[in-house]
Amino acid sequence: MREDNVIREEDYVLIVLDDKRRWIVKVRAGGELHTHKGIIKFDDLLGQEFGTSVKSSGDRQLIVFKPTIADMSLLKMIRSTQIVYPKDSALIVIQCGIGPGSKVVEAGTGSGSLTSMLANFVRPTGRVYSYEARKEFLDAAKKNLELAGVSEWIEIKNADIIQGIEEKDVDAVVLDLATPWLAVQLAWEALKGGGVLTSYSPTIEQTQKTVKEASKENLFGDIQTYECFVRKILVREGKTRPETFMVGHTGYMTFARKLIKKT
Numbered sequence: 001m002r003e004d005n006v007i008r009e010e011d012y013v014l015i016v017l018d019d020k021r022r023w024i025v026k027v028r029a030g031g032e033l034h035t036h037k038g039i040i041k042f043d044d045l046l047g048q049e050f051g052t053s054v055k056s057s058g059d060r061q062l063i064v065f066k067p068t069i070a071d072m073s074l075l076k077m078i079r080s081t082q083i084v085y086p087k088d089s090a091l092i093v094i095q096c097g098i099g100p101g102s103k104v105v106e107a108g109t110g111s112g113s114l115t116s117m118l119a120n121f122v123r124p125t126g127r128v129y130s131y132e133a134r135k136e137f138l139d140a141a142k143k144n145l146e147l148a149g150v151s152e153w154i155e156i157k158n159a160d161i162i163q164g165i166e167e168k169d170v171d172a173v174v175l176d177l178a179t180p181w182l183a184v185q186l187a188w189e190a191l192k193g194g195g196v197l198t199s200y201s202p203t204i205e206q207t208q209k210t211v212k213e214a215s216k217e218n219l220f221g222d223i224q225t226y227e228c229f230v231r232k233i234l235v236r237e238g239k240t241r242p243e244t245f246m247v248g249h250t251g252y253m254t255f256a257r258k259l260i261k262k263t
């Protein structure tokens with residue numbers, strides 16, 4: 001990671017006009033971003049600090065930030081599958097206790113959105129082992145992870161997780177696949193005692209099957225399922241209220257901690 005906060009050639013920048021009109025672009029000398037509010041010249045950005053503002057040729061003021069991992073996921077990554085939204089990824093990271101040095105197994109990689117969030121938190125000394133059964137998704141996912149700048153902390157495996165998990169003593173196993181209950185026993189074997197199994201599923205039926213499996217033979221304890229809603233608030237003098245529309249449903253998240261078998 002760089003020490004300074006200065007925009008340089010090849011950096012990605014987030015250029016914001018307003019809530020809805022925002023772009024992530026790579027800065028190159030002589031390059032330009034064309035918007036319907038005018039052109040922004042990248043030469044005006046080079047050497048400036050992130051957080052600067054810039055005027056377009058149409059005399060509009062835009063602001064320039066360093067994109068976060070969430071900005072990258074929502075604005076820049078190619079979606080070849082459904083993705084886990086940053087609001088849900090945040091809950092997963094916190095509930096699993098993922099931090100620098102954590103060893104995390106994940107399946108399936110899909111578009112790599114959740115993978116990028118996990119990797120962002122395990123760095124600089126941890127690792128994410130991400131299983132993806134379908135080869136056709138791998139190229140796009142790898143590109144997305146390169147874009148997000150986190151590939152260094154990820155090992156992608158073109159493998160079906162239900163055939164086995166190679167890693168042992170991992171801190172967390174995170175599942176976002178159609179049949180997570182089939183991987184519960186394998187997750188138990190891969191986790192260290194007290195390690196967290198997370199399953200993200202769009203339907204209640206998948207969630208029930210997974211919880212049932214995790215509860216069998218005292219494999220896991222402290223099993224909790226959540227749904228996470230994020231509602232944006234429009235804060236305006238004298239008329240502050242929630243936005244009319246919001247993302248209503250994404251997925252249910254189940255968290256379960258590995259129990260050690262007493263002999």
Ligand SMILES: C[S@@+](CC[C@H](N)C(=O)[O-])C[C@H]1O[C@@H](n2cnc3c(N)ncnc32)[C@H](O)[C@@H]1O
Nearest residue numbers: 083084108110111112113114132133160161177
């Ligand atoms: C909904 S997508 C995952 C999206 C991903 N979490 C993201 O945020 O971009 C589900 C992925 O799981 C993969 N998958 C399904 N079953 C699998 C299995 N048994 N092992 C590995 N990957 C699997 C699918 O091919 C698909 O790419």
